[in-house]
Amino acid sequence: MTAVREAKMFDIKWIRENAEAFDAALAKRGYEPSAAKLIALDDSRRSHITKLQEAQERRNSASKEIGKAKGAGDNARAQDLIDEVAQIKAFIQSGEDEERKLNADLEAAMAVIPNLPQDDVPEGADESDNALLRTHGVKPVFTFNEAPKEHFELGEALGGMDFATAAKLSGSRFVVLKGQIARLERALGQFMIDVHTQEHGYTEVSPPLLVNSDPLYGTGQLPKFEEDLFKTETSHYLVPTAEVPLTNLVAGEILPEDALPMRVTALTYCFRSEAGSAGRDTRGMLRQHQFEKCELVSITKPGESLAELERMLDCAENILKKLGLHYRVMTLCTGDMGFGARKTYDIEVWLPGQDTYREISSCSVCGDFQARRMNARFRPADAKHPLHVHTLNGSGIAVGRGLIAVLENYQNGDGTITVPDVLKPYMGGIDKIG
Incomplete structure (x- = not known):
């Protein structure tokens, strides 16, 4: 049988x-x-x-x-x-x-059944029912009289963002970055991966960006969300997030107990069709088909996953603190959480050009939901049979939205952009982009 x-x-x-x-x-x-x-x-x-x-x-x-x-x-x-x-x-x-x-x-x-929420997750229908956990820093005060500009206005004026050429090359929801703006994006990604590996104890991984269906099934993108994915003629999929290959590093494995917690990070491009988002965030870089993200993934023992969620959140917050950006942390309600999550925190950064907060990181604990789909287990030293691990994932952070936040929060009245101190070593020591 x-x-x-x-x-x-x-x-x-x-x-x-x-x-x-x-x-x-x-x-x-x-x-x-x-x-x-x-x-x-x-x-x-x-x-x-x-x-x-x-x-x-x-x-x-x-x-x-x-x-x-x-x-x-x-x-x-x-x-x-x-x-x-x-x-x-x-x-x-x-x-x-x-x-x-x-x-x-x-x-x-x-x-097609989602993960079950933790008991302490606020109940609600959508993002309006999310709960404020805390805020950090203050909104920037600008000395110039004009209203602060949005990132695409700043980037286009500096000659560093070209949406028209990107549309000619690839269609809508793409951008060509040039000059110091392109370098600033690269600097942000390198800064993030350095902090997470050198200060937060994550191991850097360079994973494939094309995967077959099994890893996507394991992390919960398939079968329910296939329309959000880009699929090739060879039946490979472009990864929507590095969570997919990173989490599946342990698929089908039985890990020794002393291998946990396992913490890995990757700086990769991600690809999403943005199905269902027609008409939303059509200007600028907020919602792109291709974007860069620094991903964090943890594999833990069951009793340690909730504490690991708080640790992961702190690691993501630390990036924004070092960049000097004002943000708030929201606990997502049951109706706004991702399919595979049991509990999720969103970090929302302040964007003065939009005069609003926008998500820049999402950190989730999945319990054994993904581990069961992947058959990922560990062998406790004092138990006869292996147990399923717990998995967590988070953005540490989304690079493109980090670029947006830096441009809007560090803009000057003359259209230049002040380079945050922590990024100057990655920018050749320059103080301003102009």
Whole structure:
């Protein structure tokens, strides 16, 4: 018989024993009750497996009886048993196909159900129900009389942002960066990866930017969010975030306990189709098909993941503190969290050109949700059986939005941009872009 795929999103046994709690948690995320449907699918699967097991047992016993019948000279009985075994073999063969279908049906039903929120996550429908955790710093005060400009106004005036040429080359939601603006973007990325590796203890990784479907399934982008992905003719996908290859470094592995926590980071380009965002943020660099991001991923033991979330958030905040940017931290409500998250913090940076806060980092703990999909486990020193790890991911931070924030917060009345002190070594020591 075929084995049930181990990379399950949820433990069906736990759902059976906690059906009401499971449905109540889904309700907080705005999803319909699903426990009864999943249990019914599992009942059908288990019942069929039982029939197959009984058929295999009868086939084995009948095969033994054939020899005995022949030895006793009862050829008629032997022929009857041979015919019976042939029928059982045909049933088992078709039954194994049916078992694969039943396994696939249960897996498909689970695959589109989001992770269950932590009990302390605020309940709500959308971003308007998110809760303010804290703010840091103050909004900049400009000495010039004009209203502060948006990043694309500043970048175009400096000759460092060219959206028209990008549209000619690639279409909408792309940009060509030039000169010192391009260098500033590179400086930001290098600064971030240096801080996270040298000060925060993350190991730098340079992962592939093309992946097959399994890693995307493991982290939860597939099957539900395929329309957000770019797919090649070779059936590879461009990574929407380095979370995908970084988290899947442990897919299918059983790690020793002393390998945890595992902290990795990567500075990569990311690619998103922005499906469903037509008409949103069409000006400038806020919502691009291609953008750079410094990603943080942690793999931990179950009892350490919530503390690791706070640590990851602190690492991301530290980047903004070093850049001297005003920001606030929001705890996302149940209706605004990502598909695979149990709890998420968003860091929203102040953009004076827009006169509003915009997300620049998102840090999430996923519990064992992704680990079950990837079958990623560790072996505790004092336990007989391996356990699923917990996974976390966060932006440390989005480079393009960091560039936007620096341009808008460090703009001067004459259109120049003051270079933040921490970036001057990466900018050849210059003080201003002009």
